[in-house]
Amino acid sequence: MSESIVRTVKLSRTYGELRALDGVDLEVARGEWLSVMGPSGSGKTTLLNILGGLDRPTGGQLFVDGTEVTSLAPKDLARFRRETVGLVFQQFHLVPYLTALENVMLAQYFHSMADEAEARAALEAVGLDERLRHLPAQLSGGEQQRVCIARALINQPKIILADEPTGNLDAANEEIVLDIFRRLHAQGHTLIVVTHDARVGRLADRLITLEHGCVVRAESNGHDRRRLVVPEVAYAFH
Amino acid sequence: MRFAWRVLLGSLHHQRLRLSIAALAMALGSALVSGLLNLSGDIGSQVGRELRAYGANLVIRPREQSARLGSGGLEFGAATAAQTLVEADLERVNQVEGVIDYVPSLYAVVQLEQRPVVLAGVGLAAARSLNPWWQVLGRWPATDDEVLAGARAAEALGIKPGEAVSVSYGDQIRTVRMVGVLETGGAEDEQIITGLRAAQTLTAQPGRVGLVMVSALASDRSLEAIARDLQAALPQAEVRTLAQFAQAEATVLNKVRLLIGLVAALVLLAGALTVAGTLHIIVMERRTEIGLMKALGANDRRVAGLFLVEALSIGAAGGLVGYLAGLALAIGIGQRVFQTTIAPAAWAPPGTLLIALGVALLASLLPVQRALAVDPVKTLRGE
Secondary structure, three states, rough: OEEEEEEEEEEEEOOOOOOEEEEEEEEEEEOOOEEEEEEOOOOOOHHHHHHOOOOOOEEEEEEEEEEHHOOOHHOOOOHHHHHHHHEEOOOOOOOOOOOHHHHHHHHHHEEEEEEEEEHHHHHHHHHOOOOOOOHHOOOOOHHHHHHHHHHHHHOOOOOEEEEEOOOOOOOHHHHHHHHHHHHHHHHOOOEOOOOOOOHHHHHEEEEEEEEOOOOEEEOOOOOOOOOOOOOOOOOOOO | OHHHHHHHHHHHHHHHHHHHHHHHHHHHHHHHHHHHHHHHHHHHHHHHHHHOOOOOOOOEOOOOOOOOOOOOOOOEEEEEOOEEEEHHHHHHHHOOOEEEEEEEEEEEEEEEEOEEEEEEOOHHHHHHHHOOEEEEEOOOOOOOEEEEEEHHHHHHOOOOOOOOOEEEEEEEEEHHHHHHHHOOOHHHEEEEEEEEEHHHHHHHOOOEEEEEEEEEOOOOOOOOHHHHHHHHHHEEEEEEHHHHHHHHHHHHHHHHHHHHHHHHHHHHHHHHHHHHHHHHHHHHHHHHHHHHHHOOOOHEEEEEEEHHHHHHHHHHHHHHHHHHHHHHHHHHHHHHHHHHHHHOOOOOHHHHHHHHHHHHHHHHHHHHHHHHHOOOHHHHOOO
C-alpha cells in the first residue's frame, strides 16, 4: 500500500450528548482522492474540520504527514493550518473588500509573504486571468469557487480539503470545478472531498460513507489514475 | 507589509461610514482635549491677567516703616516717610521673571486747607493700567500741580473738580487743582492722589519711594518664587505677597482646569464607548471573515493586529480632526472670553493624538478579545 499522509485512530468528537464522530479509523494515501459522503448530520463536516485542524477531537488521534495533530498547541495548530492544508468551502468565504488576486494573496500573507506574481499564476491556472482585479461581488459563483481553490492551493498544501465544493454551483460551473479537481488529482495532490453529490463522489479513488459518526461503507471506485488504496476502515453499524 | 496596508485600507474603506461615526465621536472628545491643552498653556496667563484686574499681588516696602499705608482695601502699616526706597533701584523689579508692572508710591500726611490728609504720590500711568476698575469722575492729572481727591476725602473736605486748593507739607506750600474724584472702594477713597514726582517734590524726597505695589503673573511660577527673586533684587526692601490674591488665583485656575478636564474626560469616555460599540458590531459582522483568517492559519497576533490597527486608525483620524477643532475652539474662547489670541501650544498636537490613540486602544480591547474568541468552525458554518 502507498504511504499514508492522513491517519486517524478511533477519532471521536462529541458535542454534549451528541456523538458527531464515533471512533473513526481512516487512512488516506498520498495523492489519493477520497470522497466522504453521508446524510446530513452524519459527521462529514466534523471529520473535515478535524482533519483541517479547525476543530479538535474529543477522543482518538489524528496523524497528518507523521505529525500528531491532536496534541498540537493552538499556535502550532494555526501553523499546521497554513502550511499543511488547503481549504475549499461550499460558501467560498472570500473577503468581500479584497479583489480575487488579493484574496489569494491573503493566504500567502498568513503563510509567509504575499507574492503577487505567484497569486496571479494560481488564478491563471484556474482560468481567472481576466478577473484578477474583480471583487467577489463582481464574480459568478463558479468564479468565486475557483478563487477559493486558487487560494487553497497557493501555499502548496499537503492535503486539500473541500466541503461540498460544488454545492452552490450550477452544472456548467460544477463541471469546471470538477475538472480542476481532476487535474489536481492527476498532478498528485491529495484530495479529501465531502459531498452530497454521488456523481462527485464517484470521481474519487475511494468513497467512504458516514452515518451517525461512523464509517459504514468504504468502496473503491476502481478508476484510480495513480494508485488504488485499499481502505483500512473500521466498519461500524449502529 | 505593503499587502497588510492593502488589506487595512480595503477594510477601512469597506466600513467607512461606521468607522467615520466612531472617528467623529473620538474627534469630539479630542477637540475638548485639544482645546484644554491649547488653552492650558495660555489660560493660566489669561486668567492670571484677568485676576490682575483686581490689583497687585506683591508689595515692596522699606524694611522698617511706621506709616499707615494702604491700597485696594488692604492695610500695610503706617507711613512716616522716615524710611524710603531709592526709585532708581526699582529698575530691577521689571527684570524679575513674572512681573507685569509695578506702581511706585510715596505717602505723606499733608495739610489740605488746614486739614490733615494722606497724600499719595503714585506712578499714575502704571496705577491706571493695573487698577482698571478705578473710577475717576473728571479726568486724571496731567501735570504735577493737578490732583485727584478720593471720593470720601473730597466729600469730607468739600472740594469739587476744577477747584484749586493749597497743600502744605512742613514749610512747603503749593497750590494744586483738583481735576477728578477717584472712587476705588479702598483706602484711596480717603486720600489725595497726585503724581509721584509731585509728591517727591512737595516732601523734598526726590528719587525716593515709600511703597511699591507689584503685579506679577503667577501662572508659570509661584508667587512666592517671584517674591524671592524680588527680595534678592532689592535686599534693602521687604517683599511680601498678598496671600489673598495668590490663593484666589490658584483656586480659580484650578477650578477652571478641573472643569475643562472633567468635561474632556466625560466626552472622551463617551467617545471610547462609541468606538468600543462600533468595533464590537464590526467584529460581530466580520465573524465569518475572522473565522476564515483563522482557517487560513492566521494566528492571534495577526487577527488582533488587524482590529487594533483599525482602532488606532479611528483614534488617529479622530485625534487629528479633534486637534484642529480644539485649536479653533481655543482660539474662539481666547477671542471671546479673554479678548486675546491664543497661540497653539507645541505639545497640543502630540498630546491630543496620544490621548486619542490611547483611548481608542483601550476601547478596542474587549472587541479584540471577542474577535480572538471567534470559533472558525461555527462561523464558517454560518452560525
